[in-house]
Amino acid sequence: MLTKRIIPCLDIKEDRVVKGVKFLGLRDAGDPVEVARIYGRQQADELVFLDITASFENRKTLINLVEEIAKNIFMPFTVGGGIRDLGDIRDLLNAGADKVSINTTAVKFPDLIKDASGKFGSQCIVVAIDAKLVDSSEFIVHSEKLRTTNYELRTKKWQVYINGGRTPTDLDALEWAKKVADLGAGEILLTSMDYDGTKDGYDLPLTKAIVEAVNIPVIASGGAGKLGHFYDVLTKAGADACLAASIFHYQEYTVREVKEYLAEKGVAIRL
Numbered sequence: 001m002l003t004k005r006i007i008p009c010l011d012i013k014e015d016r017v018v019k020g021v022k023f024l025g026l027r028d029a030g031d032p033v034e035v036a037r038i039y040g041r042q043q044a045d046e047l048v049f050l051d052i053t054a055s056f057e058n059r060k061t062l063i064n065l066v067e068e069i070a071k072n073i074f075m076p077f078t079v080g081g082g083i084r085d086l087g088d089i090r091d092l093l094n095a096g097a098d099k100v101s102i103n104t105t106a107v108k109f110p111d112l113i114k115d116a117s118g119k120f121g122s123q124c125i126v127v128a129i130d131a132k133l134v135d136s137s138e139f140i141v142h143s144e145k146l147r148t149t150n151y152e153l154r155t156k157k158w159q160v161y162i163n164g165g166r167t168p169t170d171l172d173a174l175e176w177a178k179k180v181a182d183l184g185a186g187e188i189l190l191t192s193m194d195y196d197g198t199k200d201g202y203d204l205p206l207t208k209a210i211v212e213a214v215n216i217p218v219i220a221s222g223g224a225g226k227l228g229h230f231y232d233v234l235t236k237a238g239a240d241a242c243l244a245a246s247i248f249h250y251q252e253y254t255v256r257e258v259k260e261y262l263a264e265k266g267v268a269i270r271l
Contacts, residue, residue: 003268004234005045005241006255007219008248010035012051012081015065017249021197030249036069039248042255045270046076048189048243050101050128053164054082061088063095070096078126078189089116093124101189103128104162107169107176110183117184125187126219127180130165131158131173131206132193158206165193173206174213181214188214189243192222197246199225202233211238219243227253227261234267 010017010032017030032049039047049069051061061082070077079092080101089100106113106127117125134157158173177188190210192203202223211218217240220233224244233239247253262269 002240003045003270004239004262005219006230006258006262006269007046007048007241007243008035008039008044008255009048009050009221009243009245010069011245012049012062012065013053015062032065033068033072035249036073039255040073040075043259043271044075044255045241046078047073048078048101049080049097051079051081057082060084061092063091066092066097067095080126080128080189085112086116086119089120089124093120099124099126099187101126101128103130106180107160107162107171110179113180113183113185117186122184122186125185126189127185127187128189128191129173129177129180129210130161130191130193132161132168133157133206134159158209161193174209177210177214181216185216187217187219187240189219189221191243195223196221198223199247201225201229202237202239202242204233204237207233207237207239211240217241225252227258230258230262231265231267234262 012032017032017035036047049066054061061079066079076098077096078099078101079097083089083100083102084105092100113125113127160169160171160173160176161167162169190207192206195203200223202220207220219241220239221243224247230242233242248255259269259271263271
């Protein structure tokens with residue numbers, strides 16, 4: 001049985017770790033290298049670094065910072081933000097990244113996914129999908145049912161956003177997820193913009209829909225606030241991994257505490 005993974009995320013802006021709510025109201029969360037070291041000591045399964053303004057500012061990822069973090073950690077390291085072509089991917093892998101995460105450029109030039117997976121291997125290519133519910137009033141909103149086992153919906157329409165959540169596209173998240181899997185992506189990093197930073201729990205309907213639509217691993221992101229939220233998205237929505245930020249950055253829980261809780265609940269996890 002494959003073990004589930006717990007993955008802290010460093011959202012980077014101007015060389016600092018930041019965190020907001022629904023992609024807005026960013027506040028400082030520390031020095032990236034020191035924060036990365038902390039997660040190494042807590043035995044995180046992986047670390048994700050997202051330069052959240054690189055695409056919007058039309059620049060490359062902060063590669064010097066990537067190199068410095070890579071020197072200080074001993075876990076799989078995924079880097080995203082500002083990736084435009086195969087050369088950028090090569091540079092990040094050479095700088096110490098184990099995987100790269102592509103969002104905006106993947107939407108604009110989908111063949112990059114195919115080309116990158118062919119050149120570097122699908123295991124290196126993560127496609128990030130930032131999705132927002134088009135019209136929540138269209139759902140049968142019984143929150144307790146939605147968060148347990150009843151996913152009865154009138155519609156399953158989530159819209160894909162790019163440029164760090166600033167720009168809506170005409171893509172449906174489910175259809176886009178299927179396409180990126182077909183093009184050779186090795187993994188999907190799925191962020192619910194509706195739940196991001198809220199600490200109300202992961203978006204179970206969205207995550208479950210994407211998990212059931214593809215045959216590659218799905219990392220759930222957005223909304224972790226309690227230990228039970230990790231359990232719910234891994235067991236009820238079928239996510240392969242959980243990504244979280246503020247719950248770890250502001251020391252509400254450590255990665256180790258989350259993993260011990262999940263192990264006690266019978267979830268296959270690496271301790």
